[in-house]
Amino acid sequence: MRIGVIGGGAWGTALAQVAARGGAEPVTLWARELEVVASINAERVNHAFLPRVELAQSIRATGELSELRACDALLVVAPAQHVRSVLTQAAVGSTPLVLCAKGIEAGSKMLVGEVARAVCGQAPVAVLSGPTFAHEVAAGLPTAVTLACEDAGLRARLGARLASRSFRPYASDDVAGAEIGGAVKNVLAVACGVVEGAGLGQNARAALIARGFAEMTRFGRARGARAETLAGLSGLGDLVLTCSSTSSRNFSLGVGLGQGRAAAELLADRRTVAEGAFTAPVLAEAARDAGVEMPVTDAVVRLLEGAEPGAVIADLLARPLRDEGH
Template sequence: MSARVAVVGAGAWGTALANVAAEASGSLVPLIGRDREEMTEIAERRVNARRLPGVRLNRSVLPTDDLATLVGARFVLVVTPTQTLRDVAAAIRPHLGSRAVVVACCKGVERGSLALPHAVLAEALPGVPGALLSGPSFADDVARGLPTAVTLAAADEDVAGAAATALATRSFRPYRSTDVAGVALGGAAKNVLAIAAGVVEGAGLGESAAAALIARGFAELARLGSALGARPETLSGLSGLGDLVLTATSEKSRNFSLGLALGRGAPRPEKLAEGAATAGALVALARGHDVEMPISAAVAEVVDGRLSVAEAIERLLARPLRAEA
């Protein structure tokens, strides 16, 4: 039996989305991971104990390492880090059906190419309709059935609407959009800014500084969004400001937790924080469009070890005063 939705990437977010898709469709949902032994264990125990402990898989989720289970799927969710999205897209291409839509479920800017996820898909899968899922969402919340609203964007509104419908449940609400660039940029920039917010918290700079950081960080996002042709309402919506507020205020965010450790001078967390990989690429993308992003630039230098937290704070506070808008 062919699946309506298939998920590539068996991390916490991929597992949560597989459960969502199974609930939404009531049909088979392949959950595809790279490690055969691990996927066999998940299939037997019906729990992804390493990535999403305590959450049982929907009975329609099929854990597997076989990419051939993609054949016939209408919507293929690729839930991998942005830096590996191109390679994964190339790997799944031979298994995609003629009507498949590939949905990138990652947030970042590809290093080297400076491409956002939707552009990576377009280059890696020419002729295959692409879409992007983003917005304020933690895997654990989604897996527990807590109310979550996200944005599902595609250049073709019908594609965006069909993909949103395929994933909609009582508690998981995807809102469609055709502003793919705006949705992609919001997801990429908020991860970098969340690291900065964590630094502010970790360094004990106070709640006033935290509020200023979020506001001025959003101003950076808006400037680059304008240069890329993003719609203001997208940037102030779920996948922009909404995602920034969530990620920049919670220790459940890997990016905020990384910043928290940097601000405290503590060892970095072991879990991957997409913002660390994205920061330098985001700043380079902004420079290519003559857009200044001082907070993001400071994050990039701190993450790479080229600037201390104290030096970054001093540099940002020494910037000349200017009009707010």
């Protein structure tokens, strides 16, 4: 199976490395930035997004989307807000798509899988998601992910193609569940960073992870996700990872917000993506539409809009007491 990758950021590059390790076929990596294409092909390094990692010889970068049409499956790794435009330009027909971005599209409130189905109606869709810092995956450190696809045959072929001694895909048929965990955890990671930045302590962080998971579960169930998927690698697993480390861009954004810095300043001029900043407002809207309470998400939205951290935290802590199972 010849794999193509759409997106030459840190995760797309690390996944190209995964595909190179998992099989002998060449891997085509489409990058938007010509300097990324040039440095991968000439030096085997993506200096802009994944520095200091030597990439496999079988990875060939290109700036031409049309070259992806020769592939048997495509890993879609553009940021969530750009998936629609990139897939529209790529016009990949019925080639299977493995969606690896984590987010919800602003405006349409669609999960990335829903966007892909709307743009590429004939393409089978899978989702790859889980606790995966790109630099660790690229370095070959042990990693496990959820690989969700309704078509059992395609799921098995993709899993076998991408698996290696250091990369273990766990199969699922719950596509929406795998997507929702990844999208919601980014917003919760921002909130956990705020706890760190504001110096609220480790008890508060653990409480936020647990109550955030309750929030993820309420929203996921309302959108058709299964509870066991949300409790797996793509949900709770990724939530724990990104809520515990400054390697997470979302957590780091939250640290800055918790220290009282403005979101605009923290997001200005950054080349890398903190998906939680874009997902939070649309997730809050989608939750209201579904009649689901998401107080932590609402708090992140207020902080991104410039509210003072002390006031937002005080409001969260002043909410009425309730049953834990609610």
